[in-house]
Amino acid sequence: MGCFKKILQIIILSLALIGFISIGGKDWLVDMYMKHMDSSKESVMERASKIGDFSKLSEEYSIDKAASAFGYQGVLAEHEASGQKMIIVDTNKKPIITKDDFKNGTVDDKMQKFLQKIKYQSIQVDDFTITKQGTMKAYNQDVPYVRFTAKINKLPVGQVGGIISAVETDNNNSKMLISVNENKKYSQLITDEFFKNVK
Secondary structure (H helix, E strand, O other), X not given: OHHHHHHHHHHHHHHHHHHHHHXXXXXXXXXXXXXXXXXXXXXXXHHHOOOOOOOOOXXXXXXXXXXXXXXXXXXXXXXXXXXXXXXXXXXXXXXXXOHHHHHOOOHHHHHHHHHHHOOOOOOEEEEEEEEEEEEEEEOXXXXXXXXXXXXXXXXXXXXXXXXXXXXXXXXXXXXXXXXXXXXXXXXXXXXXXXXXOOO
């Protein structure tokens, strides 16, 4: 009796699948998949436009990805000649760091706490050290940043260098700005050129 019941379930499931396909279900699934996984230049730029205006960027830079997860939206860009990466994370109303953290000296403490939270994720950051502070242009503002070095475990890169910054844009939205490269290849000029053209 149990064997007959399983055969009956398989027949019913097969008929349901055939019915779903016959009414256009396959096309619907393919269309939904393509919309979700669309990574064409136009769709990436459309998603990126929710975070900033990248139309003034030089051809040396490419926007590689624009995505959202866990309530955050992000854009990943690359300086093609050097491989340097620039990242903008729209933290919305849940900032990881703010402009005030640079003024009152709490940025290092906040970054250490954040790195502890992600310590057992697929990428682990060790030896995060702030080496200096400065300012740069981004979103038509002078924004503070800290220069850092860090060791990335579980990746072949190893030692990296870069900056972390924060800016408040319209409606008090906070954005975290990051630029990173292999430690000896990091260039502040590449970072400045990229972020000053993001509006």
